[in-house]
Amino acid sequence: MKTITCRNDAGLEAVFTYDHDSCEYFLVSCDGIYSVKNAVSTSQNATTDGTTYNGEGLEQRNIVITANIRRNHRQNREFLSRVFKVHSEGTFIHEEDGDRREIKYRVENIEVAETGVIRPATISLICTDPYFTDAAGTIKIEMSQWHDDWEFECEIPEEGMEFGHRETDTIKQVDNESTKDVGITITLEADDKVVNPIIYNQTTNETLKLLCTMLPNDKITIKTTEGEITVELLRNGKIIDYNYTVDEDNDGYIQLVMGMNVIKYDADEGVEYLNVKFEYKNQYMFA
Numbered sequence: 001m002k003t004i005t006c007r008n009d010a011g012l013e014a015v016f017t018y019d020h021d022s023c024e025y026f027l028v029s030c031d032g033i034y035s036v037k038n039a040v041s042t043s044q045n046a047t048t049d050g051t052t053y054n055g056e057g058l059e060q061r062n063i064v065i066t067a068n069i070r071r072n073h074r075q076n077r078e079f080l081s082r083v084f085k086v087h088s089e090g091t092f093i094h095e096e097d098g099d100r101r102e103i104k105y106r107v108e109n110i111e112v113a114e115t116g117v118i119r120p121a122t123i124s125l126i127c128t129d130p131y132f133t134d135a136a137g138t139i140k141i142e143m144s145q146w147h148d149d150w151e152f153e154c155e156i157p158e159e160g161m162e163f164g165h166r167e168t169d170t171i172k173q174v175d176n177e178s179t180k181d182v183g184i185t186i187t188l189e190a191d192d193k194v195v196n197p198i199i200y201n202q203t204t205n206e207t208l209k210l211l212c213t214m215l216p217n218d219k220i221t222i223k224t225t226e227g228e229i230t231v232e233l234l235r236n237g238k239i240i241d242y243n244y245t246v247d248e249d250n251d252g253y254i255q256l257v258m259g260m261n262v263i264k265y266d267a268d269e270g271v272e273y274l275n276v277k278f279e280y281k282n283q284y285m286f287a
Contacts, residue, residue, distance in 0.1 A: 195269035206252030
């Protein structure tokens with residue numbers, strides 16, 4: 001059964017379903033979750049037939065919920081006005097057949113019938129980012145990391161013992177199940193000196209190299225979006241803008257294309273001291 005939950009920034013929720021008995025708001029329809037409009041920009045050619053392509057992008061999404069209030073009319077009307085606050089961002093969650101996807105919204109309009117045994121309510125939501133994401137959150141992938149080998153109770157032998165071990169996988173296959181290419185957040189952590197760390201997407205031949213020297217305990221966070229990249233260094237408790245270290249000869253911005261991606265990391269020096277992990281969110285055109 002389809003369930004729609006709208007949660008405001010204070011955590012207050014309204015639930016809409018097709019179940020008359022268990023829900024205060026019976027779902028009549030929900031428009032805009034399976035439709036998008038792509039704005040294609042062109043300019044008329046002056047001396048030849050046709051137009052010239054300039055660019056394109058999905059327009060904002062408009063979701064319209066129609067529901068019936070069958071009982072406790074005043075109480076349920078007031079509750080809707082509290083859930084769908086203006087001047088704040090809310091989360092629309094769509095659940096069906098075990099899949100839960102969500103999207104951020106702003107309230108455009110809310111209208112509830114004044115009279116009647118069954119009183120329709122119409123709620124219009126504007127989603128400036130038209131893509132749905134997995135409600136479960138981000139997908140996290142660790143390519144190299146340290147694991148503790150210490151367990152209680154523990155008896156240390158005379159020859160000594162290892163208290164941890166490092167697992168390294170410099171190449172990883174990542175399946176992007178989104179309906180678009182998505183940006184990623186990459187975290188680099190140094191156990192010792194690392195010179196000029198490099199991230200590759202071997203599927204797209206994109207390269208991201210930083211011209212820098214990482215010191216022990218340094219942490220670099222790289223965020224990529226469409227045509228944009230931000231880099232920050234955390235050193236001795238201070239965050240430093242590290243965008244200037246991005247090599248100008250890089251090809252692309254390291255995104256995950258739809259389908260399978262092969263991600264690899266390296267460094268000019270000290271790759272064995274480099275710990276790499278990244279995370280991303282699947283994004284979907286439909287709920």
